Amino acid sequence: MNNLIQNYKIILEELINTCSHIKTKPQIRVPKLSDLELVALNITAEYMSINSELQLFRYISKTELEQKIERSVYNRRKRKLFFYLEEIRRVLSAKFSDFTNVFIVDSTPLEICKISRANRSGICSTENIRPEFGYCAAQKTRYFGYKLHAVCDKNGVFHSFDFSPANVHDINYLKDIKENFKNCLLIGDRGYISEKLRVDLFNYSNIKLSVPMRKNQHEFVSFSKVKSKIRKRIETAISQLSGQFLLHINLAKTFEGLATRITSKITSFTMIQYLNFFIFKRSLNKIKINLS
Template sequence: MNNLIQNYNIILKELTNTCKHITTTKQIRLPKMSDLELVALNVTAEYMSINSELQLFRCISGTDLDGKIERSVYNKRKRKLLPYIEKIRETLSNNFSDFTDVFIVDSTPIEICKISRANRSAICATDEIKPSFGYCAAQKSRYFGYKLHAVCDKNGIFHSFDFSPANVHDVNYLNDIKENFQNCLLIGDRGYISKEIQMDLFNYSRINLSVPMRKNQHNFVEFSRTKSKIRKRIETNISQLCGQFTINTNFAKTFQGLATRIVSKITSFTMIQYLNFFVFKRSLNKLKINLC
């Protein structure tokens, strides 16, 4: 992953082939770097774990991309292209939509600052969706920020995700996804136990929600080992987002900036899966293999 320009060219070629039909806002003066080229550079930087824009522009210095765009303009345009980046991600993930009808739902904390600084932090303080205090049962710790809810299929492709303040319970996200899925099996953890929502999902979209029971529940039944193994796929995905894609490293000051960073990372994640499967014909989830 040490050759940014070669990786960029590979990603740009595939984005041009698959996403050139997606339109963006018309510009009076055509920029030197098109919107699709900007997204390709952004996706490449996320794949190569380049979080700092300063470092990114050091890497492209002396290449064909040098002088095409200024650093401040790159940042502003990237934030404005958030809906465009999300459409690209949806287009890529839709190529995998017919492969399975088994999906997994989970959430992960998005910490914006340490708890000791939370009361005086100005990050996202003026946005409509404000950060809050929350508790992560998996890590057994409190944090300040947001929560990322996500649904991926059993092969590891993200098909839906959303953000909420950290104090919003996981089960509330299920009300939002019933419009996007139907006639499928949805596997979750104990945070999604709710008979009412389970019945609503089945009656509305024929979604069969399967979650492990608590041991103190009546008529306790052991959770299937097969389903437990499938559910680990999303845990691995989240671990890869935290590791290679450094999703917990936050440099944003506004919610739009934070959302753009996370959407870019998930889009990059999906882009590499797409290249692995359709272009290089290799294992789908080997994300650390060189593209060139």
């Protein structure tokens, strides 16, 4: 029995304990591999940095999972289970919701191809949300694709995320945040400077938005070193997603496929945090530790 199967069984057991109440659409023909088992396999693959389905099915060759599902069926069912996967992520992240009321917001680029290929690329070209040219201030580079907006707490657990074309300003994501959070401190970078939205967030949901001021702003005040240290937590989390979960490597051809892949990676990240904290009683963000 290889490590993938061992990790799969650990993850599946906890998904059954925490998420078995979540329902999916009833199927006329009951599949050999249930929806929850498929999600467990998907989460396990992301945790083990298996970014290719071809590679995944090489791993499960000659195991008990080989005869339960085919590769093409796995891909199709995984995309159809997008909302089921997202609901599982919400249930897992909700387990950490009582631990803090301090959150961090940030964004990261999702490049779908190099700029030199952008005008002739067919990736996501027929989608309602089409890729666009954008600029990443942190990396000081232009790119073609989408932008991932995310909110995590000060412990590094993601509680909300969304996608937008690369040319959409980060401030626009704050309009969605006020519907999902309340009575909390929200820390961001200079990309979220907006006095109008700051007041709106406070009046609507009692969200205190705190961002560093530009040096040329009237009545400039230095940003708290404590808040600066807290804000780095989301940068570390995104780096972990990029390193172990291969966040910035895109193999999808449609926006639906891209959104499913990113959701799978964030769900897997949250699942490992859940196992670390609640099951193994160890450091929350030691993601590279073996489960089995």
